[in-house]
Amino acid sequence: MAAFDFYPDYEVVRNLDRCIVCRVCERQCANGVHSCLEEKNVMLADDSQCVDCQRCVLLCPTRALKIVKSDNTYKQNDNWGKKAINELIIQASTGSVLLSSMGNPETYPIYFDKLVINASQVTNPSIDPLREPMETRVYLGAKPAAVERDDRGRIKNNLPPQLKLSMPMMFSAMSYGSISYNAHESLARAAAELGIYYNTGEGGLHEDFYRYGANTIVQVASGRFGVHKDYLNAGSAIEIKMGQGAKPGIGGHLPGRKIVADVSRTRMTPEGADAISPAPHHDIYSIEDLSQLVYSLKEATEYKKPVIVKIAAVHNVAAIASGIARSGADIISIDGFRGGTGAAPTRIRDNVGIPIELALASVDSRLRNEGIRDRVSVVVSGGIRSSADVVKAIALGADCVYLGTAALLALGCHLCRACQAGKCNWGIATQELELVKRLNPDIGYKRLINLMRAWKHEIEEMMGGMGINSIESLKGNRLMLRGVGLNEKELEVLGVKHAGQ
Amino acid sequence: MLKEGQIRIPSGCAISGIFSRAGQRFGGRDIIKSISIMHERSNGLGGGFAAYGIYPEYKEYYAFHLFYDNDAAKEHCEAFLNRHFVIAQTSEIPTTRTEGVIGAPLIWRYFVLPITTRLSHSLLDEKEYVAKCVFRINTEFDGCFVVSSGKNMGVFKGVGFPEDIAHFYMLEDYRGYCFTAHGRYPTNTPGWWGGAHPFALLDFSVVHNGEISSYDANRRAVEMYGYKCTLQTDTEVIAYVLDYLTRQKGLTLREAAWVIAAPFWQTIESMPEEDRVVYEYLRNMFSSQLITGPFSILVGFEGGLMALNDRLKLRGMVVGEKDDRVYVASEEAAIRIIEPELDSVYWPKGGEPVIVRLEGGNQIGGV
Incomplete structure (x- = not known):
C-alpha cells in the first residue's frame, strides 16, 4: 500500500520572507501541524494534521501564513468526487463510521437565500427606527383559550408561565x-x-x-x-x-x-x-x-x-x-x-x-x-x-x-x-x-x-x-416575503408568492 | 384581470362619520356633504356609507343587503336564505341612474331571522349562526355578496365617487342616528362593487383610511378562528379582528382598541401596576391582533361609534362636537362644512380610542 491514504485537502502556505520563526504557530496548534527545524531556523508544517481552523493564520504576527485548498486532484470524475473517494479510503483503512461536526455543509438549496423581503413605497410610510420606537420584545x-375576569370585571392574568425576550x-x-x-x-x-x-x-x-x-x-x-x-x-x-x-x-x-x-x-x-x-x-x-x-x-x-x-x-x-x-x-x-x-x-x-x-x-x-x-x-x-x-x-x-x-x-x-x-x-x-x-x-x-x-x-x-x-406584526406575515427562482411546489410549501406577483 | 379578493389592492382614502348621542335620527344630506368636500382623497373607484337606525320598523330583523351578478345567482342565494332564515320582507334596494356610476349589480334587501329549529340544531349562538351563513354566501356562492347583515343598519356602496354613490342610492332619504362614509383611492382596481367600503359583518361596520403593514399576520390569525378573508382588504381584516376580540373573546371595545393599536412597551412600563398588568396581558395574549402601519378607522356598531388611529397616528383624524352630535373625519374641513360652529375640536392621539354611545342606550360590550 501507499505511504499515505491521500494527499491533504488543505495546505499550509508559509511566506518565508515574512516568517520570523517566532514559533507562535507551533505553540498555538493543538494538532501539531507546525514544528521548528532548529538547526536551520526554519518552520515546517505537516499539512495532513491541519483542520483549517485559521488559528495560526490569525495569530501570526507577520501575516506569514495562509491555508489554501490543495490543488492536488484526482482524475476528473463528476460522479466520484474527491470527498466521496477520500471518505471511502478512510473507511477502508479504519472500518469506522465517519464522524463530523457542525452543520450539514453540502450543496442543498438554501431557501433563505431564495426569499426576499418587502419594503414600503408611497402607499404607506416606512418607519425610521432611529426616530420612532421599534419593538422586538x-x-x-x-x-389560554379564554379571557377571565375577576368580580370587578377586570381582566385576570391567566397566562401560563411565559419567557420574556x-x-x-x-x-x-x-x-x-x-x-x-x-x-x-x-x-x-x-x-x-x-x-x-x-x-x-x-x-x-x-x-x-x-x-x-x-x-x-x-x-x-x-x-x-x-x-x-x-x-x-x-x-x-x-x-x-x-x-x-x-x-x-x-x-x-x-x-x-x-x-x-x-x-x-x-x-x-x-x-x-x-x-x-x-x-x-x-x-x-x-x-x-x-x-x-x-x-x-x-x-x-x-x-x-x-x-x-x-x-x-x-x-x-x-x-x-x-x-x-x-x-x-x-x-x-x-x-x-x-x-x-x-x-x-x-x-x-x-x-x-x-x-x-x-x-x-x-x-x-x-x-x-x-x-x-x-x-x-x-x-x-x-x-x-x-x-x-x-x-x-x-x-x-x-x-x-x-x-x-x-x-x-x-x-x-x-x-x-x-x-x-x-x-x-x-x-x-x-x-x-x-x-x-x-x-x-x-x-x-x-x-x-x-x-x-x-x-x-x-x-x-x-x-x-x-x-x-412591532415584531408581532411580522410573525407569520408571509405577504412580506416573495420567492425568487422557486418552483410552484416550493412556493406552495413556503406559502409565499413569487417575486413579481 | 383579477377582482378584489383574488388580489390585494392597497388604497388611500377619506372617511367621515356623524353620530347623534341623543339618538335623533337625521337624513343623509350632512354625511354626503362632508365626504364630498374631501373629493381629492377619492379617485372615483369606490365610495360607500353605513347608516344606523334606518330600519326602525324591522329593527328586530337582520337586514341583509346583497349584491348579485345576475338572476341565476340571486335565485341560488335566495334558496339558501330560505333554507336558513325566515324572511319577513324582500325588496330591491331603490336606486336612481347616476352619471359616473356604472356596472351596478342587482341590489336586494332582506329582513330575516334564523329559523328557530335550524338555529337550535346548529348549536351556535344566533350571531354566530348568522355570521356563518354570511361567510358561506360570500365564499361559496358565485356572483353573490352580502354587503351588510346587521340589525337596523345597512351599507350602501359601489364603484364611483362617494357623492355619486349617495345619489345612486338616494341616501338623503334615509334617516338614522349614525352615518359613516368612505371615499376610496385604490392604487389600481378592477372596479368591483363588493370591494368598495364600508365593510360590514353583523352590526359591525368599518371604514378605514390607510394601508396596514400587519395585514397577512392579522389575516392568517383570524382565518384560524373561522373567518374567511374573501376581499383581501385591510378593512375586512380589521372588521374580523374586532369581531373576534369583542364577540368571541369578550373584550370591551376599549380593550380591543388597546390590542389593535397597543401602546408601546415603554408606555406600558410606566403605567401604574394595575394597568400595566392588563396592557401587558392583552399584548401578549393577542399579539397576532396588533395592527401596524397607518390607519384611521371608524367602527359603527349598534348604538355606538368608535374612532381609532394607528399607534403612530400616521393618518389624519379629527373629532368635533356640537350639542349631541359627534363628528369624526379625515380632515377638519369635512366637519366644518356641515357644522362651522363646533363646541370642541380635538385630534385623538395615536392608539387613543374615541367611543361614543347613545345616551342611556344600548351598551355593547360595556366600556
Whole structure:
C-alpha cells in the first residue's frame, strides 16, 4: 500500500520572507501541524494534521501564513468526487463510521437565500427606527383559550408561565462538555445582559452558572445527564430534547476525553468514560408518553416553567408538531438539517432531515389549519446566519430563533468542523485547560452582545422599511416575503408568492 | 384581470362619520356633504356609507343587503336564505341612474331571522349562526355578496365617487342616528362593487383610511378562528379582528382598541401596576391582533361609534362636537362644512380610542 491514504485537502502556505520563526504557530496548534527545524531556523508544517481552523493564520504576527485548498486532484470524475473517494479510503483503512461536526455543509438549496423581503413605497410610510420606537420584545409560551375576569370585571392574568425576550433570538443548546466552561460562561452572561436565554444543552448545569438561571433554559435529553430537581428548577424553562437537526434519529456521544472532572461532576457520569445518550428516550415510545414526561417535568417544577419540546426537522414534522402542541408542551423547537453538532455520523448529518425553512412553513401552516397555533410558540434553528434569516423565519411563522453556530462564530469558531476531536484551538469545543483559557469570557460575552445588538438593529431597519414597528406584526406575515427562482411546489410549501406577483 | 379578493389592492382614502348621542335620527344630506368636500382623497373607484337606525320598523330583523351578478345567482342565494332564515320582507334596494356610476349589480334587501329549529340544531349562538351563513354566501356562492347583515343598519356602496354613490342610492332619504362614509383611492382596481367600503359583518361596520403593514399576520390569525378573508382588504381584516376580540373573546371595545393599536412597551412600563398588568396581558395574549402601519378607522356598531388611529397616528383624524352630535373625519374641513360652529375640536392621539354611545342606550360590550 501507499505511504499515505491521500494527499491533504488543505495546505499550509508559509511566506518565508515574512516568517520570523517566532514559533507562535507551533505553540498555538493543538494538532501539531507546525514544528521548528532548529538547526536551520526554519518552520515546517505537516499539512495532513491541519483542520483549517485559521488559528495560526490569525495569530501570526507577520501575516506569514495562509491555508489554501490543495490543488492536488484526482482524475476528473463528476460522479466520484474527491470527498466521496477520500471518505471511502478512510473507511477502508479504519472500518469506522465517519464522524463530523457542525452543520450539514453540502450543496442543498438554501431557501433563505431564495426569499426576499418587502419594503414600503408611497402607499404607506416606512418607519425610521432611529426616530420612532421599534419593538422586538417577544413572549414565548402557551396562550389560554379564554379571557377571565375577576368580580370587578377586570381582566385576570391567566397566562401560563411565559419567557420574556428583548429580541426574538436565543442561544441554542450546546452542552457543557461539548463546549468549554468559558464558552458557557460567555453565553450565560451575554444572555443575562441582553434579556434573552441560553440553553444548557444535555450536559447539566455547572454549579457556577446557577446564578444566571433567570436567563437559562435547562435541557433534558435521553441520557438525562445532570438532571435532578435543583437543576430543573434552576432555569426559566425546561427543554425536552427529542431530536437534533444534525443527527435526527440518533442519540449523542461525548467522547471520554472530554469528560474531565468538572464535566463529570456536572453530568453526573464517570470521568473519562464516554457519555452516550440513547437514540430514543426510553420512556417515550409514542406521543402519549411524551405528554407524560411534559407533565412530570411540570409537576417537578410546580407548573412554574414553560416546557419546550425540541425535535429535528424530518419529513412528517408538521404532524409531529401538531401532536406536540396537544401534548401539554408550551413551546415547540424545530432544528433544521443545517443545525450544528459537536459530533455526528457524517452520513446522518449530510443526508437525514429537511431544511428548516420548509419545516417551519409547513408546521406553522398545519398548526393554523388545526386552529392550535396559539397553543404553542414555535422556535426554529439550524441555518440562521444573519439578521435577514431571522426576519425571514419570523415572517414564515416563527416566534423566535435559536442561534448555535452563529454564536460560536462570534466566540472565535471558524467552522473547521473538527469539534469531535476535542482539540479546538479557539478554546470552544474542548476541555483541555490550556486551550479553554484561550477563550476569555470577558471578551467572549461582549462579542456575543455586539453580534446580537447588531442583528437587532438590522432587524429594526428591515421592520421599519416594511412599515412594521412591532415584531408581532411580522410573525407569520408571509405577504412580506416573495420567492425568487422557486418552483410552484416550493412556493406552495413556503406559502409565499413569487417575486413579481 | 383579477377582482378584489383574488388580489390585494392597497388604497388611500377619506372617511367621515356623524353620530347623534341623543339618538335623533337625521337624513343623509350632512354625511354626503362632508365626504364630498374631501373629493381629492377619492379617485372615483369606490365610495360607500353605513347608516344606523334606518330600519326602525324591522329593527328586530337582520337586514341583509346583497349584491348579485345576475338572476341565476340571486335565485341560488335566495334558496339558501330560505333554507336558513325566515324572511319577513324582500325588496330591491331603490336606486336612481347616476352619471359616473356604472356596472351596478342587482341590489336586494332582506329582513330575516334564523329559523328557530335550524338555529337550535346548529348549536351556535344566533350571531354566530348568522355570521356563518354570511361567510358561506360570500365564499361559496358565485356572483353573490352580502354587503351588510346587521340589525337596523345597512351599507350602501359601489364603484364611483362617494357623492355619486349617495345619489345612486338616494341616501338623503334615509334617516338614522349614525352615518359613516368612505371615499376610496385604490392604487389600481378592477372596479368591483363588493370591494368598495364600508365593510360590514353583523352590526359591525368599518371604514378605514390607510394601508396596514400587519395585514397577512392579522389575516392568517383570524382565518384560524373561522373567518374567511374573501376581499383581501385591510378593512375586512380589521372588521374580523374586532369581531373576534369583542364577540368571541369578550373584550370591551376599549380593550380591543388597546390590542389593535397597543401602546408601546415603554408606555406600558410606566403605567401604574394595575394597568400595566392588563396592557401587558392583552399584548401578549393577542399579539397576532396588533395592527401596524397607518390607519384611521371608524367602527359603527349598534348604538355606538368608535374612532381609532394607528399607534403612530400616521393618518389624519379629527373629532368635533356640537350639542349631541359627534363628528369624526379625515380632515377638519369635512366637519366644518356641515357644522362651522363646533363646541370642541380635538385630534385623538395615536392608539387613543374615541367611543361614543347613545345616551342611556344600548351598551355593547360595556366600556
